[in-house]
Amino acid sequence: MSFSALGLTEPILRALEEKGYSTPSPIQIEAIPAVLSGRDVMAAAQTGTGKTASFTLPLLQRLACGPRVKANHIRALVLTPTRELAVQVGQSVAAYGRHLPLKSGVVYGGVKINPQMMKLRGGIDVLVATPGRLLDLFSQNAVRFSQVETLVLDEADRMLDMGFIDDIRKILALLPKQRQNLLFSATFSDSIRNLTDGLLNDPLLIEVSPRNSAAENVKQWLFEVDQGKKAALLSHLVRTKDWEQVLVFTRTKNGADRLVRHLQSDNLSAVAIHGDKSQGARTRALADFKANKIRVLVATDIAARGLDINELPQVVNFDLPKVAQDYVHRIGRTGRAGLQGEGISLVSADEVKLLSAIESLIRQTLLREVEAGFIPAHKVPLTRQMKVRPKKPKKPKKKQPQSGPRGQG
């Protein structure tokens, strides 16, 4: 299957060739013809499946044949939960559309609004936006929606998790009724289904990977370790396993900063990326990591959303996430576009409940390992007991009914 067989035209095919893509991914095979035909789409697709191109390519092609965009107007709106994802999608739009006479732009909060207002003055064909900033721009008359032909909700589940539902509903009420709607979400929760009721018109449903399963080409396992020894174990693993580029998740911003300080004091180049860092610092950290100037990038879940790092070989869960689905999102950062990846979790005794929630979600028991020198204390008394306890004379016991092999009962 080639991209041209999907109905894409020369300027887009040329851009794809320049990006080095030769074969469409499964979601692209399904979504591109549907979006080109003007149909609504609802897709369950994890990040790493090529979902961005699956909506961007046909969207650009449709826009290329429509009317010119008017001042302060936009013709397609892509809503994303985070600034990082907005930037990422904006870059894809610019790259895939580079041979088309279309204007694109990205707006998000946390930076000055004026340059964004200026950019909108001439009109923008494809605007990628986070919900809050878009509403700010609207309230200042910087953006008008009457020319909107297509709406894309990207990572819709995360937008709801982050509490954007009211903003999304406000935006929906401002858009023309007649439009194409494309919704992408890693999972289809009940809240997503509530949102889509009445929003999507006879959508094509696409599900490219089973619900809530982690990427298949990612080898996953865990190290049992004491909480207090996790940082030392991570340094040890980075060194002994020669990990050149590893993305590490922590649950909290403080935890991320503390870990970075530990790694740096251990002479490993590391940087944290989280919500308290300025946009400039986050962009710089990501660029340095991509350029291999930094070996360990430590991120919180929200900050990591939308990070697109090609060929990322290892993802480490320094803490297990509180929400089991975040495990799937985290692991989705490796093994992208068909490459092999490794997802390693450092799990302490206090995280047992989180672990079992994750294992039941992914319907898989993760392989347990311990690393010499980092054997958790809760395993030690067991060994000691066996060594020091004097042998008691065996009492004759009542025979118990035979039970099945361990773990199968």
Ligand code: AMP
């Ligand atoms: P996404 O799922 O949209 O985040 O994309 C994951 C990664 O795959 C990105 O780095 C894309 O640039 C890349 N990608 C998307 N489509 C293809 C394709 N057909 N062939 C090769 N790489 C692709």
